[in-house]
Amino acid sequence: MVNNIPAGNLQLCAALLFSGSSFCQISKLLDAFKIQGISESCFHKHQAKLLIPTINWQWKIDQDDAIENAIANGAVTLGGDMRADSPGHSAKYGSYTMMDLKANRVIDIQLVQSNEVGNSQRMEKEGFERSLSLLEERGVVVQSLVTDRHTGVQKFMREQKKDIRHFFDPWHMGKGLGKKMDALSKGKGLQDVGLWRKSVVNHLYWSATTSTTGEEVVANWSSVANHIQNIHSHENTLFPSCLHEPLVGDQTRHWLKPSTAACEKFTAILLSPRLLKDMHKISPEYHTSGIECFHSLILKFLPKNVVFSFKGMLCRLQLAAMHYNENAGRSQASTADGDLRYSIVFPKFKHGEFIVRALKSNPTTGYIDKLMELLFHHVVEDPQPYLDFSGQMAVPEKLCAQFIRAEKEEAVSRHRSRFFKNT
Template sequence: MVNNIPAGNLQLCAAVLFTGSSFRQISKFLGAFNIQGLSEQCFYRHQAKLLIPTVNWQWKLEQDDLIREALESGSVTLGGDMRADSPGHSAKYGSYTMMNLTCNKVIDIQLVQSNEVGNSVRMEKEGFVRSLTMLEERGVNVEAIVTDRHTGVQKFLREERKEISHYFDPWHMGKGIGKKVDELGKRKSTQDAGQWRKSLVNHLYWSASTSSSGQEAVAKWTSVANHMQNVHTHDNVLFPQCLHGPLVGEGSRVWLKLSTAACERLTDILLAPRFVKDVEKISPVYHTSTLEAFHSLIIRFSPKSVGFSFKGMFARLQVAALHYNENANRSHATTVEGVLRYAIVYPKYKHGDYTVRALKTKPTSFYIDKLMALLFDSVVEDPLLYQEHSEKVPVPEPLCAQYERPDKQDAVSRHRTRFFKKT
């Protein structure tokens, strides 16, 4: 017994939440072995009173350390992106993650419910504003931010935070271009354009990483419209000609002919005014690919097929952040002889093509030991402090309308009214 609570029950409940498991799955597992477990009400009671306050407090300690490191570094470059809790455009929750790209650590997470801002489309801007405001209030000097091309975030930084440099993630921009080129490749009249997809995405990355200014990145990017027509000199002083040698034999390409449907439509996509304007702000150094990796990790702790309460969802996001920060900078795995290990994988976005990926050392979970120690050494013994901290998290109104049951007196009055009407 721990403070009049069966220790086994509390340990089982803590293991379920701290590892990102589900009570129903664990209950089925115990039932398959015919092992007596605890009730669902008992689990959610311990989760609300003890487990969630423990996670909130441990994340507070982690966040305080990360902010202290950011203050010592002077200025930081942040990366931000939102993840919806369900596929499609009808999400209930939107979790906005702010990551310190300098050290590859999640520094803040904001959870927004759609009815707080009117609809699910506005959740990303709200989460971004909340996170940036909190970090600035803590004294963090934000030098630059890398995000996707969300219009609400662009407008906010352009009007409210002019001193912060705003960059766009090349992965998101390359993904958008790739989808449009794939659509051209599916049509008979423009199928030759589809063969340029990989080269165009690579050229976008190269334009960003090898340019010293946004104007130079634009000059290099717009040159591809001439290059794919086998024209390698350009009317731009910043990039007058291509840097490659003669492309003959195996180095030749399927060149597009001028005035053909494939050439004209692909050129319209590549030189669209809005896209070219955004290329000028493409990030030359930092990307948000690590944010995408963190969003993939969140699925292990809060699957999109399962619904959670607001505090339950927030706690699982914090556990996921603790796991990511502990394993963010793992070293390269080696064999017994000391040879670096690699693996060949076939990502979905490669459409059957492969890529070589460096294998990392096995992830650790020491954060679970810290959570368990905090729970049994402090929270169970004196839960008031931790519960008060957990209650500071504002919980929005329920998303759906709730039926309000009338009190007993009103029910009796309505019954008497119906009785007298009948008589």
């Protein structure tokens, strides 16, 4: 017994939550082994009173450490992006992640519920503002910021944070461009456009990494509109000609003929005014690929087919952040002879093509040991300070509460109208 609580029950509940598992899965496992386990009400009771406050407290300690390290390193380059709990435009929760890109550490997480801001479309801007405001209040000097091309974030940075350099992530820009090319190539007589997808996206990355100014990026990028037509001399003095050698034999491409529908529509996409305007701000060095990796990791702790409460979502996001920060700097795995290990994978975005990826060493879970120590040596003995800290976190009103109130008000109104009508 630990403070009148069966120790085994609490250990099982803690191991279940801290490892990112779900009660349903563990319950099925125990039933399959014919092992008597805890009830669901027991798990939720310990989770609410002991486990969630433990996770909140430990994340505060880790976050303070990450912020102190960022301040010690001087001006910081941040990356931000939002993850919704469900696809489409009807998400309930949106978690905004802010990452220190130089240190590759998650430095802040903001969870926003859609009814706090009116609808799910506004959650990203709200989460971004909260996170940036918190970090600046804590003394973090933000030199530059890398995000996607969210219009609300662009306007906020343009009007209120002019001293911070705002860049756009090349991966998001390449992804959007690739989708437009895929859609165009499905049209009749436009199949040749799809053959240029990989080359054009690679050219976007090359333009970003080899340029020193926004004008040079636009000049390098605009040359691709001529290149696809087998024209390799350009009018722009910043990039007068292609740098490759003459392409002959097997090196030749499926050139697009000028004035054809495929060439005209493809060129309209490549030289669209909005894309050229955003090219001035494409990030030359830092990307948000680390945030995308973190969002993939979140699925282990927060699968999208399971419903969680607001605090349940938040504590599992914090667990995912602790796991990521602990394992972000893992070294590459090696064989017994000392040779580095690699693997061949077929990622979805490659559309059936493979890539060679370096295998990392096995991840560690030292954060679970810290949580267990904090739980059994401090929280169980005197839970009130940790409960008070967890209770200070603002929890929005339930999503259905406003509809319930509206229905009640409508029912009262109908009752009153019938009463006065009868009298």
